[in-house]
Amino acid sequence: MTQPLTQFSEEEEIFRSTVRDFAEEKVKPLVEQMEQEAKQPRELLDQMFELGLMGIEVPEEYGGAGGSFFMSILAIEELARVDPAAAIPVDVQNTLVINQFLRWADDDQKQRFLPRLATDTIGSYALSEAGSGSDAFSLKTAAEPCDDGYRISGQKLWISNAFEAGIYVVFATVDPSAGHRGITAFVVERDMPGLTIGKKEDKLGVRASSTCEVVLDGVVVPRENVLGEVGKGYKLAIETLNEGRIGIGAQMLGLAVGALEGAVAYAKEREAFGQKIGEFQAVQHLLAECATDVHTMRLHCYNAARRREAGLPYAREGAMTKLVASRIAESVASRCVDVYGGIGVTKECLAEKYLRDAKVAQIYEGTTFMQLNTIAKQVLAEGS
Numbered sequence: 117m118t119q120p121l122t123q124f125s126e127e128e129e130i131f132r133s134t135v136r137d138f139a140e141e142k143v144k145p146l147v148e149q150m151e152q153e154a155k156q157p158r159e160l161l162d163q164m165f166e167l168g169l170m171g172i173e174v175p176e177e178y179g180g181a182g183g184s185f186f187m188s189i190l191a192i193e194e195l196a197r198v199d200p201a202a203a204i205p206v207d208v209q210n211t212l213v214i215n216q217f218l219r220w221a222d223d224d225q226k227q228r229f230l231p232r233l234a235t236d237t238i239g240s241y242a243l244s245e246a247g248s249g250s251d252a253f254s255l256k257t258a259a260e261p262c263d264d265g266y267r268i269s270g271q272k273l274w275i276s277n278a279f280e281a282g283i284y285v286v287f288a289t290v291d292p293s294a295g296h297r298g299i300t301a302f303v304v305e306r307d308m309p310g311l312t313i314g315k316k317e318d319k320l321g322v323r324a325s326s327t328c329e330v331v332l333d334g335v336v337v338p339r340e341n342v343l344g345e346v347g348k349g350y351k352l353a354i355e356t357l358n359e360g361r362i363g364i365g366a367q368m369l370g371l372a373v374g375a376l377e378g379a380v381a382y383a384k385e386r387e388a389f390g391q392k393i394g395e396f397q398a399v400q401h402l403l404a405e406c407a408t409d410v411h412t413m414r415l416h417c418y419n420a421a422r423r424r425e426a427g428l429p430y431a432r433e434g435a436m437t438k439l440v441a442s443r444i445a446e447s448v449a450s451r452c453v454d455v456y457g458g459i460g461v462t463k464e465c466l467a468e469k470y471l472r473d474a475k476v477a478q479i480y481e482g483t484t485f486m487q488l489n490t491i492a493k494q495v496l497a498e499g500s
């Protein structure tokens with residue numbers, strides 16, 4: 117282990133408090149507007165680029181912040197504490213998109229794409245389709261070899277950041293008869309002819325984060341844009357999601373911290389029966405249980421992230437983090453609504469938004485049942 121779990125190095129502590137200040141000063145005033153308009157202002161995304169939050173692990177030679185995976189986790193947590201939707205561009209950009217480039221891009225691809233991703237271009241990770249979510253490798257998007265490279269046709273669904281993105285990592289099959297061994301990752305650019313952004317989903321939660329259909333109609337992608345090896349896209353997808361799930365854990369951790377902080381403040385202020393509601397033992401116990409649950413999430417999340425940094429296996433820990441954090445976040449957010457009473461279910465306080473924002477974490481980057489499948493496979497193979 118590089119660091120004790122809940123302690124930060126000096127560099128991590130400075131980074132964490134910088135992101136917290138940014139979230140308080142720049143994100144918080146926009147939360148209501150972003151929720152209502154279901155979008156994030158481009159200026160806010162630009163400020164995230166300026167602060168280095170969109171290229172945390174990108175080496176400085178490519179214009180990035182030269183930081184660590186753990187710092188990405190801290191950034192996601194701190195942003196989600198204020199707005200879980202505002203954390204999504206940072207999460208997808210760092211734990212899914214850039215992560216793939218750092219692991220599998222060749223030198224030429226790193227030169228072409230990393231400086232853009234670190235400084236001004238949002239990335240999307242386009243795996244899911246209408247007929248293939250959990251069963252991701254039954255995808256139908258096809259990449260046919262052609263003179264100039266590959267001609268890609270198909271429809272991706274549920275793609276986060278798709279509305280704002282300039283670069284899409286698209287998974288398509290070069291040989292449908294080969295099953296998962298035909299799946300290949302391609303770097304597709306927004307201005308390539310044949311790429312259009314379709315319907316934007318109107319969601320229960322994380323409304324300010326765009327989730328769109330991405331339509332590819334004969335998009336010609338040069339051979340130099342194949343990320344990793346042809347037929348190895350399934351490996352890229354699996355390995356990236358192992359890290360992405362720790363990011364979702366961090367998002368849910370931040371959400372639960374934000375929800376709990378709000379409930380604690382309200383318990384100290386609201387009066388009933390002539391005393392502050394925080395003086396009732398029932399409310400104290402509710403808050404104590406929530407705080408204990410938050411600690412559990414933090415231990416899972418930081419442990420998985422530290423294991424990844426230390427080069428230890430972390431697939432099981434990543435799945436456990438997402439499983440536990442997504443369940444606990446919903447439950448903490450719901451109990452925090454209880455602390456507010458009636459006002460808790462209105463738009464007048466953020467408690468109801470935290471509750472709505474929590475639900476999706478049990479679905480994206482692998483549903484709860486898929487996390488259990490991953491954990492079960494490892495438990496059966498290696499024991500507990």
Ligand SMILES: Cc1cc2nc3c(=O)[nH]c(=O)nc-3n(C[C@H](O)[C@H](O)[C@H](O)COP(=O)(O)OP(=O)(O)OC[C@H]3O[C@@H](n4cnc5c(N)ncnc54)[C@H](O)[C@@H]3O)c2cc1C
Pocket residue numbers: 208241242243244246247248249250251273274275276277319327476479480481482483484485486489
């Ligand atoms: C807001 C949002 C953002 C998203 N962002 C992205 C993105 O950026 N990129 C991307 O590629 N995708 C993205 N997704 C897609 C997401 O990953 C899928 O929705 C998810 O994997 C579930 O797939 P599905 O919706 O097809 O559900 P299904 O796979 O149809 O699942 C339906 C139900 O069946 C269960 N089930 C299915 N198979 C099994 C099994 N083998 N064992 C037990 N239970 C099973 C599931 O657990 C679930 O309860 C996003 C989704 C949402 C909602």
